[in-house]
Amino acid sequence: MRQFDFMGKRRLAFIVSGILLLISLGSLAIQQLNLGLDFTGGTLVEIHYASAPSLDSVRQTMEDAGFRDVSVQTFGAANEVLIRLQQAFDPDVGKQVVGILRDEGESVDLVRAEFVGAQVGDQLRDQSGLGMLIALGVVMLYVAFRFQYKFAIGALLSLVHDVIIMAGVFSLFQIEFDLTVLAAILAVIGYSLNDTIIVYDRIRENIRKSRISDMPVIFNESINQTLSRTLATSGTTLLVLLALFFLGGDMIHNFSLALIIGVGVGTFSSIYVASALLLPLKLQREDLIPAKKEDPEAEELP
Secondary structure (H helix, E strand, O other): OOOOOOHHHHHHHHHHHHHHHHHHHHHHHHOOOEEOHHHHOEEEEEEEEOOOOOHHHHHHHHHHOOOOOEEEEEEOEEEEEEEEEOOOOOOOHHHHHHHHHHHOOOOEEEEEEEEEOOOOHHHHHHHHHHHHHHHHHHHHHHHHHHOOHHHHHHHHHHHHHHHHHHHHHHHHOOOEEOHHHHHHHHHHHHHHHHHHHHHHHHHHHHHHHOOOOOHHHHHHHHHHHHHHHHHHHHHHHHHHHHHHHHHOOHHHHHHHHHHHHHHHHHHHHHHHHHHHHHOOOOOOHHHOOOOOOOOHHHHHOO
16 A cells, blocks of 8 residues: 655645635625625515526516626426525515516516515624534544643644635635635535544554654554545535535525635645644653663662
């Protein structure tokens, strides 16, 4: 079985991660996130078509009519369409939307038009942020108890790395950030942590079994031993997510995109962030193998 020198490329990996983090943080600071209706509130119009329409053409028609920040997606059946508008509610907006679409020769009927309040808003944003910090804190305590505090620091920095880059991609390309994307980020935290724990467990096992103290060699051996499992898990997960991305429709488009980014970044960070950070943290055999206590009775023997 071929052995890859992962630790030999760790400096290059750190540079790549650093660049991605700088771009992500810069975009989040300058452009911020393109928050969806779940966070900002707005107007929702549901319409019924005689036959399934092209969502792209509906979106283009609305934008040509002067509407901005339009989100169009199917709702249940293919001929039931939800149009989300980031604007204050107007009682006549439903009739206005139907009139615009009928002018294009479409056979449409208005089902409902209503105001959508911000389901998340400032309060839930604060609560979700606090909840994420608490979750990361609990994870750090678990890993420190289960392994060693240097492992906990590596795992925590790896998870922060994944979350920042995921959010940065959505900010950089101004992709709508809604509740489904937030759910995907939380799912990726669990996925990435699971992958990291598996690699960490093998590293700890090999350190205890090995008679050498060359940490890069032990890390490479451990990562190579778990590589087939990591690639199989990530590969099969990505196949499902790609199917959802291309065939799942607009309702879960951003959700599947966030998971695709997260699985890719999480797999990378399990090797080149969580594991490689143990080297600058100066993990040693003594951190995992406690020194044997000397027997005072044996010392008294002649």
